[in-house]
Amino acid sequence: MDGRLPTGMLVTALLRRMNDSGGMGMVLAKGDAQAGGLLVIAIDPDRTERVLERGIGPDGRIALIDSTPREDVAGYWRRRRSRDPDLWVVELDGAAAERFTAETILND
Template identity: 65%
Template sequence: MSDRLPTQVLVSALLRQVNDAGGFGAVLAKGDPQAGAVLVVAVNRGESRLLERGIGPDGRPGLIDSTPADDLTGYWQRRRARDPDLWVIELDIADSPRLAAEVLGTG
């Protein structure tokens, strides 16, 4: 058994943190409840970025900016088509990268 919390629990906790901080969070696509990867659409003042867990330049786990040059929605939809276990969540709050890193265990 893994020490890692199920993805469904992490996503729920993240959405609750965002809501408690006065922001808005929504699940755009549900993935595998136990072990799906999470792609975060971080919205702040109309600007959107895609963040996901990965290995940072220092070799430690972190949130990696995966924002494409164009067609952000098309990008995550194509990713989701290839990986049905992928969770896609949108967070509309100023500090979404920090909140996501804390809850997803990368910060």
């Protein structure tokens, strides 16, 4: 066991923070509640969609990685999900989406 919080708990925290700030958050695909991966689609105020996920940074530490594809974001996450049924996909729509994602995922 690595001491990380269960993914389901992280998702709940992200949704609550986003909704409490006046933004909107929703689960697009539910994965494994304990150890599933987490893909966050952050929608910026200018309606730009970005895909963020936990990964390993260049220094070997946990980092928030921008995985935004050049093509359609919906098609990208659906392909990822078809290969990994444990993957959670969460959409956060609001000005603080990236900040909340970083604070929640990187501080668990």
